[in-house]
Amino acid sequence: MALEGTTSPMQAIGVEVAGLTKRYGSVLALDHVSFDVKAGELFALLGPNGAGKTTLLHILCTILSPDEGTARIAGADVVRNPLRARRRLGVVFQEPSLDDRLTLYENLEFHGLVYGVPAALRRQRIDEMLAVVELSEWRDRLVRTLSVGMKRRLEIARALVHDSRVLFLDEPTVGLDAQSRARIWRYLHQLRLQRQLTLIVTTHYIEEVEQADRVAVIDGGKLLALDSPGSLKLAHGHEVLEVTPLDGAVENELLEKFAMNIVRTQDGVMTIRVDGPDFVENFLARYGSRIRSMSRKEPSLESVFLSLTGRTIRDQGSTARDRTLAFGKQGGEHTR
Numbered sequence: 001m002a003l004e005g006t007t008s009p010m011q012a013i014g015v016e017v018a019g020l021t022k023r024y025g026s027v028l029a030l031d032h033v034s035f036d037v038k039a040g041e042l043f044a045l046l047g048p049n050g051a052g053k054t055t056l057l058h059i060l061c062t063i064l065s066p067d068e069g070t071a072r073i074a075g076a077d078v079v080r081n082p083l084r085a086r087r088r089l090g091v092v093f094q095e096p097s098l099d100d101r102l103t104l105y106e107n108l109e110f111h112g113l114v115y116g117v118p119a120a121l122r123r124q125r126i127d128e129m130l131a132v133v134e135l136s137e138w139r140d141r142l143v144r145t146l147s148v149g150m151k152r153r154l155e156i157a158r159a160l161v162h163d164s165r166v167l168f169l170d171e172p173t174v175g176l177d178a179q180s181r182a183r184i185w186r187y188l189h190q191l192r193l194q195r196q197l198t199l200i201v202t203t204h205y206i207e208e209v210e211q212a213d214r215v216a217v218i219d220g221g222k223l224l225a226l227d228s229p230g231s232l233k234l235a236h237g238h239e240v241l242e243v244t245p246l247d248g249a250v251e252n253e254l255l256e257k258f259a260m261n262i263v264r265t266q267d268g269v270m271t272i273r274v275d276g277p278d279f280v281e282n283f284l285a286r287y288g289s290r291i292r293s294m295s296r297k298e299p300s301l302e303s304v305f306l307s308l309t310g311r312t313i314r315d316q317g318s319t320a321r322d323r324t325l326a327f328g329k330q331g332g333e334h335t336r
């Protein structure tokens with residue numbers, strides 16, 4: 001194993017994925033997925049539950065073998081040279097993987113030992129990383145006393161105790177409140193600059209991928225589109241109207257008339273896809289007097305996802321709350 005810390009100056013490194021395919025029995029979890037991630041990029045993998053995101057990440061992190069295809073981290077093939085690939089990557093798994101019975105420091109120390117980080121560098125990195133994620137004062141606490149958000153922060157710190165240049169995060173903000181989510185993103189942006197990291201993040205939160213350099217939209221194991229958020233909106237997005245009906249009768253009528261165009265209904269506000277040049281004019285002529293308010297919104301990534309897959313990403317959200325947001329008061333069929 002090459003000595004850690006001898007590869008200065010720090011250089012961001014990329015990832016190459018070609019034809020990755022994975023089956024679990026009869027389930028085709030990944031279907032010939034190919035893409036490159038450039039060095040230093042913030043790359044988002046966006047897809048609903050069951051899209052294949054975790055499967056893809058596990059292959060890239062060398063803990064799962066593909067049935068077909070290849071993947072390389074900084075040139076190191078994840079199947080033929082997993083140890084070399086592993087030394088350059090850090091990972092924050094979807095499922096918590098800390099040892100609850102150890103302290104924060106001990107968790108990081110153990111990780112550093114496993115990766116062969118020399119003692120002096122190990123201590124320095126652990127101190128540095130605990131400071132970045134604002135957990136220094138908790139270093140000697142048992143991990144089981146931490147909140148969910150603090151554990152996630154510790155997992156980010158752990159992934160960077162060794163000399164990783166590519167950081168994989170599998171739905172790092174799921175289950176966290178808005179404040180904790182923002183905090184995690186603040187650390188990631190900071191670390192990206194400090195450590196010249198290449199960041200690959202999976203999520204089913206559309207609002208989180210706006211800040212990515214590029215977004216890969218994945219569904220049913222297939223890569224459906226890959227581009228910057230702006231280009232995806234230009235190519236696949238469409239405008240929507242956010243409409244508040246006067247009463248339940250109007251709402252029901254809209255649900256029926258625009259069944260194919262309704263993106264979602266949430267807190268009494270209906271999001272309706274603008275369909276053709278005269279759509280808004282016609283809509284106003286017909287419903288203008290029976291709605292409380294209406295606003296027109298530029299194409300969003302949500303509308304990109306809808307165009308590409310024919311449904312909203314939250315139709316298959318992972319939590320009960322996501323499903324409530326998707327369906328609101330209406331039945332599931334209307335959102336399709």
Ligand SMILES: Nc1ncnc2c1ncn2[C@@H]1O[C@H](COP(=O)(O)OP(=O)(O)O)[C@@H](O)[C@H]1O
Pocket residue numbers: 024027028029047048049050051052053054055056
């Ligand atoms: N260990 C497994 N055994 C069988 N099927 C699996 C296994 N892991 C995932 N799958 C299936 O593969 C598909 C992709 O799953 P996954 O990669 O976890 O997607 P995501 O992370 O996007 O939710 C899903 O249909 C899922 O049910």
Ligand SMILES: [Mg+2]
Pocket residue numbers: 053054055094170
């Ligand atoms: Mg997953």
